[in-house]
Amino acid sequence: MPKRSTDEKPALRIHQAIARDLGTAILAGQHKPGEIFEGEIERSEQLRVSRTAYREAVRILTAKGLLESRPKTGTRVTPRGRWNLLDPEVLAWTFAGEPDAGFVRDLFELRGVIEPAAAAFAAQRRTDAQLQELASALEGMRRHGLANPEGRAADQQFHKAILAAAHNEALASLASSVGAAVSWTTTFKQRKLGLPRDPLPEHLAVFEAVRAQDVEQAREAMAELLRLALADMEIASPS
Template identity: 65%
Template sequence: MARDDRDERARDAVVLPLASASHRLHGAVARDLGIAILAGRYPPGAVLPGEIAASESFSVSRTAYREAIRTLSAKGLVESRPKAGTRVSERGRWNLLDPDILAWAFETEPGEAFIRDLFELRQIVEPAAAELAAQRRTDADLARMARALDGMARHGLAVPAGRAADQSFHHAILEATGNAPLIALSSSVAAAVTWTTIYKQRRRALPRDPLPEHRALLEAIAAGEGAPARARMAELIRLALADTEWSMVE
């Protein structure tokens, strides 16, 4: 084996301090760069460090760094051109609904405008989805929703297991619509639900128990009542936004 290859393998064995142990090295580098971009340390139009300097800075191989850049490019955060280097894309090209980008945004201070935009998106998508789910749900769909609510009741939203159950509930509603484009949004919507829930608990406990609104929504879907299901989902989101606004007050 050539010395350069051995050196690259040795660098790839380094565990970065900020990286999750479950991620591959290039995923950890993509995460760190993605957070830096979303935090504004690399604004749109900025050129990222060259491959050699960056791989040395992250203590990874040039191959791992290139893979990280490809990951960011696929998410619309950067674009690479021959001889011009890698440049941060304009914000309009960022895939802000990508679950990774949502996670990275909330590892910085995402800003009130972005959070309100997420709730606005939810108000557009989820009430209509709830109405469709009430019309099209199957017994299996209802069972998944009920199990999710049981998990929320058992764990609460202050812990990961409870938030995962909340994600599953919203995911099950979108799946119950039978609408493929809506179902494709489910990972993004569920990620938005989880990260805003974490955000609004970062300084203090939730001011109320959100489970009753979730149960009322399930009752409307189970009864096949489309218009009430739409209204109850809209109210659930409105209250969630109110909780989040309350958490923003110092």
């Protein structure tokens, strides 16, 4: 059986594709909070899909906080404050379009709260196996670079491995969201600006601090990595 290439993704089922398209449209502002969708019959006919597929798509979007369905009032778009913006699929839908610069900055500010602390914990608590996983991720970044999917996957794995090495279940639960944020902000940056610089040295600085079990240096190195990554976006921090 031929091996699937790194760029290939499994085909979405019909209801997943509907959810993706509707979710992308909502996040892009094509459907405003409070807007009522047509009834299930009308909408499924408009999309040329079965009512079952459309119903399943609505369930996905409801679970992610983008829609709500109520008897007699129908299905409507919820206020943005209820959207699960850190859901990996929602992040993918956000970056499929043109994300708001403020939201991109918000993601980096969130990462700036989480990841330096995680790096400090990792310096205290990492195992030899986790250190090897970080080294392997760095090697993948060095070999492939961030201009292709393999290198970006290695970058994502590096940041996930830092969270795992913190040995904190609450932080580890954020790994998928942080990994998605790493992947999509990198893709977005290259789409807008190309690759402005090589970020490998900052990742190496984090790795060396974690390897040396230097808690404060690990924290500072990760904070600097994120500061430079945000600067690459050419998005100013609020004063």
